[in-house]
Amino acid sequence: MKKLLSITAGVLSAFTVSAQCPQITCPSNITVNNAPGTCGAVVNYVTPIGTNPCGGIDTFYYSGSVVTWTVPNGVTALNIEAIGAQGGDNIVLNGLGGKGARMIGDFTVAPGQVIKIIVGQQGKKATGGNTANGAGGGGGGSFVWIDGQPQPLIAAGGGGASCLTNNGIPHYYGKDAVTTNDGTGSRSHDQYGDSPGGTAGGNGTSVSASGGKGWYAVLSNPAGVLAQNYGGDGGFGGGGGCGINPNICNYLHTGGGGGGYSGGGAGGSCYYFGGGGGGSYNVGTNQSNTAGYQTGNGLVVLKYGGPAITTQTAGLPDGATFPVGVTTNWYKVEDGLGNADSCSFTVTVVDNEAPSITCPGDTTICWGVYNANITSSDNCPGATVTQTNGPTLGSSFDVGTYNLIFVVTDASGNKDTCDYNVTVEVCGGVNENNQKYGISVYPNPMREYVIIENKHIEGKYTIEITNTLGGIVKTINTTEKRVEIQKGDMSKGMYYYSIKQNNQTLSSGKLTVE
Missing domain, CATH: 2.60.40.10 (Immunoglobulins)
Structure with a gap:
């Protein structure tokens, strides 16, 4: 790697x-x-x-401008680390401005989305006039948002500025940026107590134009607030400039508040007081947020x-x-x-799941051609039914008792079986009917023709000749006592005749063709 x-x-x-x-x-x-x-x-x-x-890992440093970054093709998740800048100092102090916040989270994004980035700048030191008494400017916040969206993905507040030494000993530190949405109050010991910055970058009590800028103000103008008199300007990213006391106690200066989602308030109204830290914002998952983390300028890191x-x-x-x-x-x-x-x-x-098969119940028939209906079903198509024992259905059954067994098999090899008994008899009633109706069939075997005579059948009746598969070969409806049936296209082999009237079989038997 x-x-x-x-x-x-x-x-x-x-x-x-x-x-x-x-x-x-x-x-x-x-x-x-x-x-x-x-x-x-x-x-x-x-x-x-x-x-x-x-x-990739893209790291963005302070540049003094809004930077754009486009989500690469195929990237849908982004880890963002935003770090706010530190507040500025009195000219004789060093590193006592409040520290910027560090905010980390995971975010869902879409390929092609344009991400905009502001990296906060450390607040300026007092540089002119009575610089020994002047205060620094607030540190700028760092912001990351999707272009066109009304709210940021993440914002890290900047720290408040420090001000004043007393016999060379620092008196009032700037306050650190916080991880909550609202910026901290601006003073440590002010007679009015701490006061929070507003969502649009409100100021400390009785101090004008020295609070850090909040999100909405930064979105329209990310520049830091200029110092009101001698002192330091606020850092890029909405840091507040050195403020001026409006003659409540005196006209000395107060530290600027840090920029952030909400700007930190400016220093207090009496004597010298440090600026408040900016507020922060994070809507990501797997958050890791730290107040008072960063010295110097801010930073933004994108990991994907x-x-x-x-x-x-x-x-x-x-x-x-x-x-x-x-x-x-x-x-x-x-x-x-x-x-x-x-x-x-x-x-x-x-x-x-096995298929199912159903056979008829045990039955008794007269000797001759026999057929039956075997039914089967399965959850999948393609099951086949085979007969594994007994005379084949559709053929001629001779006298006797037969156990007919059938098996259904599906495509997965699952099986089911059924069986039943068929008893075949020489039906006495038919023989008696031959005598009753005086029926004669000759010559049998037949060569060119066969004659079927009766003496006592009255009215219309039907003579039916079938092959061994049960197929009807000839059907003759007649009232004649003597009927001559030509061989025609009947091939050599075994056939069966039956004489029927009014849905009853009066006589049946085998007929051989030579």
Whole structure:
């Protein structure tokens, strides 16, 4: 792994490059049973999301201008660290201005969004006039926001300015910036007590134009407030300038308040008092906020993973109904620069539901061609029914008792069976009917024709000849006592005849064709 560094005006960028950028990991293979009565199952899994460890770190230093930064393609999460600037000092003091706040959070962003950044400037020292008695300017706040949005993502308040030494000993320190939305009050020992800065950069009690600027004022004009008389100007980022006392006690100066989401108030109205620290703001997740953190100018750091655009290239999404069998899901992550990684996993839906089959009940028939209806059903299509025992349905059944067994098998190998008994008899009633109606069939075997005679059938009746598969070969409706039936296209083999009247079989038997 290595880092690539890039430096532009006020911005230090670091990009991490590793062996696999981007990368993606799929869940383990999944196996489930089908949902009852269906040929599939709803399957939930954690959708793979690609990452790209080859991300970047952009560091923004004070530049005195609003900086823009565009969210790279594929980046949807941003870690922002915003640090406010320290307050300025009396000319003979050093480093006693209030310290800037440090605010850290994670934010959701969209590729292509324009991010605007203000980095706070340390408040100025008193530089002219009675500088020994002059106060410093407030430190500027650091702000990060999405262009066009009314509220910032994050803002870190700047520290208040210090003022006055007494026999070389510092008297009034500037107050540190805070992590809450409202800036602190501006004085330590003022007779009026501490007073907070307002959301638009309000001032300390009885002191005009010396409080730090708040968010709305900074958004329209990020420059620091100028000193009202001798003293230090406020830092870029809304820092308050050295204030002037309006003749309540005297006309000496007070420290400027720090800039921030709300500006810190200026120093008190009597003698010399340090400025208040600016307020801060953070709507990110995983926050880490620290009051009174920074010395010197402010800082903004943006950290982000590299572009990682994830797509599913095969299979079904989380929560879909997967069919019985094996489905392979493929996911791919790309960084938009020609680099990619992919992974796959299988979803297996096992059909453990057996089909069902239904046979008729045990039955007794007269000898001859026999057929029956065997029914089956299954949760998935494609089940097949086979007969594993007994004479084949649709063929001629000779006299005897047969156990007919049927098996239904689905595509997954699940099975069900049914069976029943068929008893075949030579029906006595038919033989008696041959005598009753005086029926004769000759010549049998037939060569060119067969004659079927009867002596006692009255009215219309039907002669039906079928083959061994049960197919009807000839049907003759007649009232004649003697009927001659030509062989025609009947091929050599076994046939069956039946004589019927009014839905009753009067006689039946075998007919051989030579």
